[in-house]
Amino acid sequence: MGMWIVHIPAIEHQVGITHAVLGWLLLFLGGGAFTGMQVCGALADRFGSRNIVLAGGALCSATVVLPGLAASPWALAAALLALGFGNGCLDVSMNTQAVQVERGYGRPVMSAFHAVFSVGGVIASLIGARTLSWDWRPATTLTAVAVTGVLITFALVPGMLPPERPSPATTPPRQTDSTPSPPPSPPKAPAPKRRTPSQVWALGVLALLLMLCEGVANDWSVLHLKDVLDAPAATAALAYGGFATAMTVGRFVTDRVVGRFGRVFVVRYGAAFGALGLTVASLSPWVPLALFGWTVFGIGLSGCIPQFFTAAGNVDPESSGANVSKVAGLGYVGMLAGPAIIGPLTHLVPLNLTFFLPVAFCVAAAVSAGILRPAHRKTTRPEPARAEA
Structure with missing residues (x-):
């Protein structure tokens, strides 16, 4: 690509x-x-x-x-x-x-x-x-x-993993114990396949918001420095360079942060950090400070999107591909929508002020980051009924 x-x-x-x-x-x-x-x-x-x-x-x-x-x-x-x-x-x-x-x-x-x-x-x-x-x-x-x-x-x-299948060790208990509800519950997976869990749609909306923000950086960061701050073309190109470099480096570091603090932490504080960076870039009257803001924006966004894919894939392992496709599809819509939204807004307000829309999206993602927490499975509730049986 x-x-x-x-x-x-x-x-x-x-x-x-x-x-x-x-x-x-x-x-x-x-x-x-x-x-x-x-x-x-x-x-x-x-x-x-x-x-x-x-x-x-x-x-x-x-x-x-x-x-x-x-x-x-x-x-x-x-x-x-x-x-x-x-x-x-x-x-x-x-x-x-x-x-x-x-x-x-x-x-x-x-x-x-x-x-x-x-x-x-x-x-x-x-x-x-x-x-x-x-x-x-x-x-x-x-x-x-x-x-x-x-x-x-x-x-x-050929070196990739084959499809996940229920292990044979788990199937005998399902056949010998037909009364417990946990074994029969996995076959109810066809219902989620037809009806996508609401958590997946929520993850898709957050992916749309943050990938729209990423699209804004891809398409408008260089123009911001060139048209708003009158930076030379070579200097203006550093805005996207700083953003892209920060995204790459941040993604190499993010997994360790996730392992220690969790996905919710990464998205909540990453999106908040991104909102801060884009605010600095949009309000800065100086080119160096604007470059710093775009770089901070990249650091903040770097680890967020991968968490949505992982969370969607784990909502229902049997529908992992379908759920990831919905989150990725909505996120891709956001990436394409960034230029389409910001462009018309420039007819109403200066380019740097249009960036407060993606700032608001970052804040919304930070506030809603709790949606990444795994949904409580209902397999724990039937245990009293199993004991009674």
Whole structure:
């Protein structure tokens, strides 16, 4: 995905479209990703996340070459739709697999996975910068990336975890003791599969709010320094650089914090810290202080989103993929909505004042962080009835 982003200007020139047309075409990428997430979440539960990672990884890798081959806006739209679908499939399936790995690993590791994802973006930017300096055509570079991605996918997937199944040791008690309610309760899982638990929707809304904030930083941090504080272009670019670096470093550290203080602590104080950083950035009259604010904003947000994926995957392990897909899908909507919301607001108030909307979203996430606590399972209540029986 990083290689696609790096080649956006070259592909835009190759197809012969304006920024405005590109903005509309990117909706096909978002729509394809959202569809892929919803389709493959249920498939991951049915066939195992490992199998869907194989399909999603191969599809995402293979389709990344399509934008480089596009010669017309409609061809680019179809290419972005396919790439988005593959990306959505891989996004949900690999996060579902990560939830399973974390469950078996015994300690939090989800944030580290997301940190390595960020490192992938850095590597892509370096490789893309080099190949572009050599005047390689986008199709050439993206074909090499596609082949490499497919080979890596097929090499790594066999080492992933198979689908979780009830252990045989647990099934005999369920058959010999038909009266206890805890053994029969797992078969009631089909009801949650049809009706998503309210906790999953709440987690999805919080993911939407905070990923919208992340989208604001991706799309508006550089423009903020350039247009509001009159910073030179090179200096303004440091706003996103500071934010992205803080996100990556923060994710490598977050797992230790989660292990010691818990997920609620990370989201509550991370979102509050992010609100503080963005407030400083938006009100600062000085470029260095604004850069500091964007960096603090990145540190605050860095560990929040992975916690929503883990919490959603653990609400009901048998519907882990479907639940993660809903949270990821809503979060992706938030990422796309950030530019769409902030842009129109700039017609009413200065750009820096529009940032108080994401500040409010951070505060709302901090206040609502308790939703990450595991729901109390009702398996403990029937024990008196079991004793009476």
